[in-house]
Amino acid sequence: MPITIRDVARRLKLSITTVSRALDGYPDVAETTRQRVQQMAAQMGYTASRAARQLRRRRADAIGYIMSTSQPRFSDPFFSDFVSGVGDEAAAHRLELLLAVAPADTADEMQAYQRWVQGRRVDGIILTRTRVKDPRVRLLSTAGFPFAAFGRTRQRLGFPYVDIDNEAGARLLVKHILMHGFRRIAFIGAPLDYTFHVQRLAGYTAALAQARLRPDDSLVVTGDLTLAGGYRAALELLQSRRPPTAIIGVNDLTALGALAAAEELGLKVGQAVAIAGFDGIVDGEHSRPPLTTVRQPVYDIARLTTRLLVAQLSGDTVPQRHVLMPPELIIRGSTGA
Amino acid sequence: MPITIRDVARRLKLSITTVSRALDGYPDVAETTRQRVQQMAAQMGYTASRAARQLRRRRADAIGYIMSTSQPRFSDPFFSDFVSGVGDEAAAHRLELLLAVAPADTADEMQAYQRWVQGRRVDGIILTRTRVKDPRVRLLSTAGFPFAAFGRTRQRLGFPYVDIDNEAGARLLVKHILMHGFRRIAFIGAPLDYTFHVQRLAGYTAALAQARLRPDDSLVVTGDLTLAGGYRAALELLQSRRPPTAIIGVNDLTALGALAAAEELGLKVGQAVAIAGFDGIVDGEHSRPPLTTVRQPVYDIARLTTRLLVAQLSGDTVPQRHVLMPPELIIRGSTGA
């Protein structure tokens, strides 16, 4: 039987009211009383029941994050990095972190959000991998439910977000590759209408146009953000009638898959073919050759996004509701060093 | 203002009791009533307040998992895989999943567990990467708090766990490598006293002994479970006075780092030097050459571990409280194919 506020009050011969206020740091409690209460609470090992407190205060003191999965079994370094950022920042504000898992773009996923919103199980939600027309954004906006996102949407709904300038990043990447003499550049994109995909693709297209290169639709294909997907797509590209001389993966995992495909075909990556990714995951540093990429500091982005959400929850005025981070080009061997 | 059970009851001109029972599937409700209630609830978008329900039933209806991090920024595919397993299984039992992040083997970590236990924030806890003498196991056991683990400890405390036979797996690996003619086999291990490390090392040692090879302490070094750590350790090993002809990484990330190091030194992996890992993460399938490894089905293990915990919570009799899975050797190019 856990210790309740009643037990503490009885022991001190005080009312539960006073105990409650003493512990929550209200000013209208005598200093000596407060000290006695705090000491006794600590001694008895009392912690307020989360459920009761939530019920009464009508706040969950928790935020939620729903991991989008593609297959049941999947491994994406993005998530451990991102989640640890959200977790650390939440802990810093004494908020709990609720996690759920749901396949992207399904009814299940929407239901999961709905449950959290309607059940008031969390005070706010963190979104990642936003889509151009994102039903989650619509749901949360309509419900007036607090959220912050890593990534933008086309709907201009004014929610707080952090994002990197994907378009600029992709342009940097293409220019760099062109400068090294590779002119037939393919792009392996993401499924669905992920905003980051659309933006990176736009950057790719823009940079090609700027270089006065004719766009070639056969060079833009769809992957699934995984290594295996990148591998498959690259294999097909490289074995086609007019293969590309360079491949950009919409994320590093895709690019690493492409790199494996190229090597398997006996193509010297960095020389016969250039390959580059987007994300800056650690695996890319140690691939052979190391992967050229555009780095996004996922952990920091996660903390920042969470901070935007928390500010919204506590009603603080936020200096900046929209943060757009500059992309950072990391040049490594896979594009010719 | 969220919709409460009262709203639904009023709308149907029923008592809240009936609504509650209809939704929770009690048998003493007329079938037609149940249908009306369920339909109306769905239509109104009603979900019971988690807090109220928790308070009343004195259960959190939640389980917790604390991710151990090594650095603030880290990416380990293990976690996304494992967490999605826990998340799916928890959802299947209508349990919430609480997540926290804490650096392994620190006071912070212990405090995080303590908080969850004391505040009854969760009904049970999932543990991974158990250590030989694991303070978390001690804490939870002493408190009589339900938990289940992926991995064993030396303390024989009879808690439910799932594990793979690490020792047998390592023996398989060593035998396979020896059979391919590599005789000077190094082992890059993990920090701390992780049980899986100790067990895999034991298997390695046993297999060498069985082959009547003299153990060489200089061949057993410590990594940090990351790519970078494996890379550094391997570089040192391979550049030493008497370099190994084969390297086993205690996990795949370590092995992939070693693979990068070997390639960088111009050593043909699979020919001049054999490299193998342990885990079966997807990245290994597409490395050059692909990585020989011992596969552990992390997602399934996560679900199973969670199931053991849930069974314990609901007081079901569990057919098997301890599950030891057979290791599966995956032979690929990095050991000579």
Next chain:
DNA sequence: TTGTAGGCGTTATCAA
């Protein structure tokens, strides 16, 4: 088969 009522542990309101 349905309804009434009490209470889970807190916090907030109001009075003392």
Next chain:
DNA sequence: TTGATAACGCCTACAA
């Protein structure tokens, strides 16, 4: 500065 008391929204023993 402190205390009595009424919710918060739900579940469940008991009554009808």
